[in-house]
Structure formats: C-alpha cells, structure tokens
Amino acid sequence: MNKYTIIARSIRLVSGKLKLTAEQAKTRLPKLKALEKGIYEIVHAVEFKCGEIIGYDGDLPKSLSDLMMDNNSVAARKGKGKPKPVTKEPDPPSGAQDLTPSDPDTQQNDPESQQTKTDE
Numbered sequence: 001m002n003k004y005t006i007i008a009r010s011i012r013l014v015s016g017k018l019k020l021t022a023e024q025a026k027t028r029l030p031k032l033k034a035l036e037k038g039i040y041e042i043v044h045a046v047e048f049k050c051g052e053i054i055g056y057d058g059d060l061p062k063s064l065s066d067l068m069m070d071n072n073s074v075a076a077r078k079g080k081g082k083p084k085p086v087t088k089e090p091d092p093p094s095g096a097q098d099l100t101p102s103d104p105d106t107q108q109n110d111p112e113s114q115q116t117k118t119d120e
Contacts, residue, residue, distance in 0.1 A: 001039075001057040006048045008067035014045045016058020068092065 001019050018032070018040045025040060026030065032040035039055075048054060053071065060068070 001055040003055050003071040005051050005071055007069050008050060008104045010047050010049050011067050012045050012047045013042055016056055017041050019055025020062040052101050053070055
C-alpha cells in the first residue's frame with residue numbers, strides 16, 4: 001500500500017483500499033467497508049483535504065497524480081530536497097543547451113538586439 005500526502009485543496013477517491021487513522025475513518029465510515037484494523041475498502045466516493053496523509057492501494061487515476069505526493073518515493077530519497085508530485089517530467093537530454101535570452105545565439109534572432117547592433 002502506497003502512502004500519499006494530499007497536496008491539492010481536496011481530492012475524491014471512488015475505488016480502492018485505504019489505510020486511515022481512526023480519526024480519518026470516523027467521519028467516513030458510512031462510505032467505507034472495514035477489512036481489518038485501519039484498512040478500508042471504498043464503497044462510496046470519499047474526499048480528503050490538503051495535508052491529509054493516507055495509504056492507498058488501487059489504480060491511481062491520472063487526474064489525481066498531480067494532486068497527491070507519493071511519500072514512499074520521498075522516503076526512498078531520504079529527505080533530500082523538496083518532495084515531488086507523483087508524476088515526473090522527463091529529464092532534459094544530456095548535452096542540451098540552455099537557450100535563454102542571455103545566450104548570444106538567441107540574441108541574434110531577437111529584434112531588440114538587432115536594433116541595437118544597427119544603431120551602433
């Protein structure tokens with residue numbers, strides 16, 4: 001079971017298994033089926049607020065992947081840096097150039113830099 005922190009204002013889960021604290025389960029019991037101590041199956045949609053930590057076992061919808069932070073991957077990194085969302089953007093290819101406006105090659109295509117060169 002993966003452990004997640006909710007990083008959006010709120011989320012809604014409609015299926016899967018949850019690991020919840022007694023306090024979290026208390027208000028949601030009518031929408032859950034208790035399987036064992038602290039483990040519940042979602043019977044009807046349940047919502048969680050920002051900052052709540054839950055265990056979730058099931059297919060995580062892509063629409064929720066940016067709204068929940070995977071605490072298991074954070075623990076694997078041993079707390080280095082800021083936690084990342086569940087999805088990961090691809091790394092830039094090795095040897096890629098940074099083409100910011102301070103790059104001379106980019107300035108050649110910039111009309112303002114060309115104007116400055118012709119005024120000189």
